[in-house]
Amino acid sequence: xxxxxxxxxxxxxxxxxxxxxxxxxxxxxxxxxxxxxxxxxxxxxxxxxxxxxxxxxxxxxxxxxxxxxxxxxxxxxxxxxxxxxxxxxxxxxxxxxxxxxxxxxxxxxxxxxxxxxxxxxxxxxxxxxxxxxxxxxxxxxxxxxxxxxxxxxxxxxxxxxxxxxxxxxxxxxxxxxxxxxxxxxxxxxxxxxxxxxxxxxxxxxxxxxxxxxxxxxxxxxxxxxxxxxxxxxxxxxxxxxxxxxxxxxxxxxxxxxxxxxxxxxxxxxxxxxxxxxxxxxxxxxxxxxxxxxxxxxxxxxxxxxxxxxxxxxxxxxxxxxxxx
Amino acid sequence: xxxxxxxxxxxxxxxxxxxxxxxxxxxxxxxxxxxxxxxxxxxxxxxxxxxxxxxxxxxxxxxxxxxxxxxxxxxxxxxxxxxxxxxxxxxxxxxxxxxxxxxxxxxxxxxxxxxxxxxxxxxxxxxxxxxxxxxxxxxxxxxxxxxxxxxxxxxxxxxxxxxxxxxxxxxxxxxxxxxxxxxxxxxxxxxxxxxxxxxxxxxxxxxxxxxxxxxxxxxxxxxxxxxxxxxxxxxxxxxxxxxxxxxxxxxxxxxxxxxxxxxx
Ligand SMILES: Nc1ncnc2c1ncn2[C@@H]1O[C@H](COP(=O)(O)OP(=O)(O)OP(=O)(O)O)[C@@H](O)[C@H]1O
Ligand SMILES: Nc1ncnc2c1ncn2[C@@H]1O[C@H](COP(=O)(O)OP(=O)(O)OP(=O)(O)O)[C@@H](O)[C@H]1O
Ligand SMILES: [Mg+2]
Ligand SMILES: [Mg+2]
Numbered sequence: 001x002x003x004x005x006x007x008x009x010x011x012x013x014x015x016x017x018x019x020x021x022x023x024x025x026x027x028x029x030x031x032x033x034x035x036x037x038x039x040x041x042x043x044x045x046x047x048x049x050x051x052x053x054x055x056x057x058x059x060x061x062x063x064x065x066x067x068x069x070x071x072x073x074x075x076x077x078x079x080x081x082x083x084x085x086x087x088x089x090x091x092x093x094x095x096x097x098x099x100x101x102x103x104x105x106x107x108x109x110x111x112x113x114x115x116x117x118x119x120x121x122x123x124x125x126x127x128x129x130x131x132x133x134x135x136x137x138x139x140x141x142x143x144x145x146x147x148x149x150x151x152x153x154x155x156x157x158x159x160x161x162x163x164x165x166x167x168x169x170x171x172x173x174x175x176x177x178x179x180x181x182x183x184x185x186x187x188x189x190x191x192x193x194x195x196x197x198x199x200x201x202x203x204x205x206x207x208x209x210x211x212x213x214x215x216x217x218x219x220x221x222x223x224x225x226x227x228x229x230x231x232x233x234x235x236x237x238x239x240x241x242x243x244x245x246x247x248x249x250x251x252x253x254x255x256x257x258x259x260x261x262x263x264x265x266x267x268x269x270x271x272x273x274x275x276x277x278x279x280x281x282x283x284x285x286x287x288x289x290x291x292x293x294x295x296x297x298x299x300x301x302x303x304x305x306x307x308x309x310x311x312x313x314x315x316x317x318x319x320x321x322x323x324x
Numbered sequence: 325x326x327x328x329x330x331x332x333x334x335x336x337x338x339x340x341x342x343x344x345x346x347x348x349x350x351x352x353x354x355x356x357x358x359x360x361x362x363x364x365x366x367x368x369x370x371x372x373x374x375x376x377x378x379x380x381x382x383x384x385x386x387x388x389x390x391x392x393x394x395x396x397x398x399x400x401x402x403x404x405x406x407x408x409x410x411x412x413x414x415x416x417x418x419x420x421x422x423x424x425x426x427x428x429x430x431x432x433x434x435x436x437x438x439x440x441x442x443x444x445x446x447x448x449x450x451x452x453x454x455x456x457x458x459x460x461x462x463x464x465x466x467x468x469x470x471x472x473x474x475x476x477x478x479x480x481x482x483x484x485x486x487x488x489x490x491x492x493x494x495x496x497x498x499x500x501x502x503x504x505x506x507x508x509x510x511x512x513x514x515x516x517x518x519x520x521x522x523x524x525x526x527x528x529x530x531x532x533x534x535x536x537x538x539x540x541x542x543x544x545x546x547x548x549x550x551x552x553x554x555x556x557x558x559x560x561x562x563x564x565x566x567x568x569x570x571x572x573x574x575x576x577x578x579x580x581x582x583x584x585x586x587x588x
Pocket of ligand 2: 156157158159160161162187188189340341347348349367368369370371372373374375376418
């Protein structure tokens, strides 16, 4: 199923230049490709840079986020140095769409949901009539089991999960090629999660959207939607493989701990001791010599701390570890 | 069983809006929370969980019904009484992006929680405790103390809310999706810490969560909400392994697991 290459990220570095005069290195040399038909799941420790990676890929560098080096290519277009008005007009929403993690907050509380959608779509497709836009929105609302009244509601009148689904509708209104969804299901009950996943799948199968990057802590969901999974730690990808490889046979010590911490409601889970990793990730303000996970890793020795660890192939996937 | 009731919720109803916009968010809900007990409230999106939590936290007035803490009706609490209530009953909110004032630094948010105490610790003592609770949630004081909420990741914000709870050590914690943005490894260590609060302080915890695995793992009892109503409650084992209400059955059926296909 290897389709056309849609997105290529090469050795991307981005950082926050904070008002305290510090440099927070959030994304440290990430590379990957996304092809038509692929759903790439990204999981990893809280604070490791997943959301930052998502924003960086969309080419937006809202201050204090800054581009360091590397490239992001959407088709033939380089997004890291594209002119911002061109990016907004021709790319964002249309070719690539980013559903932010703060989605629940992204809705303007003083605008009706309907107004918000109409304004947004009009920005890209001024010729579409208001009725047509609302009709398209209403259809998508229906497939997500959102009551019609949501169109007429203000954001503060909605529950957490309603806001989240509303954002999913809004971000896919323009049928983008690449959808980057940052925790789109974290506020949803399992049945609503299923509905969102179903919609994404459906848009996908109808080729309305062509590829998805799905950032989440919910590994059981990735198990059912991702074709590939990347595990991220301290700004780097540490393991990239097929869904089966990463979920059922993780190789990197961090991925391994992550997969062992999954709790599903099955008999026997109660009372099971869950693994924990002592210590904290390295301070993102500092330069790090060797493996970033070394201080918390059961396998680490002096060799791991000497030089930067490169991605290498092991058991058919890419791993950033010299001990496995 | 001679367990003491900590919070008694009776016939709770909450209506928003009127006429065409009228929504009955919570409908005639009754339950008890015992001392030293962990319960989870699980339910569909929009079923009234957060609204129930806000009423339990005395942040929203019920349209009908009562909430009593250790036999006292909370609706009349003012001033000092209200502060005392919040010393005992604290929440972690669902949306960590809206939970705290955008213009307060992490240090100020944590520092302010001492305001709930009658006796103020010394500045050194406060600092020491803040450092310790940040460590609990895997964060470094030097790295985050002067940051504003919008300068943190989603999970980091949630962790600040959790660190705050370890400073206050409430009698009753109402945690609305407290770990939804935290990775599985860290989630286990945070759960362990929360469970230690129960051991140490004899606290009770209400988890509001869509995560049935988590609910099953931590709770003594599980309550199921649907359309504003409480449709089923029982021991965690009973609810998960032998659900009765059709909605509960559907919920459990819909959980994505690792080894079975998820019927989409
Ligand atoms: N505006 C900002 N200013 C300074 N630092 C920031 C800012 N936003 C994020 N950071 C820092 O950048 C790092 C990466 O954050 P990011 O939000 O990308 O993490 P994440 O992997 O998405 O985490 P989570 O799973 O908790 O959402 C963190 O250390 C965070 O504190
Ligand atoms: N301030 C408000 N004004 C009007 N309606 C509201 C308000 N707050 C909540 N509602 C409505 O009340 C119902 C219950 O909302 P609530 O936030 O309690 O749900 P929830 O169970 O927490 O859902 P979720 O799992 O999605 O967070 C929803 O229909 C919502 O639209
Ligand atoms: Mg994030
Ligand atoms: Mg809620």
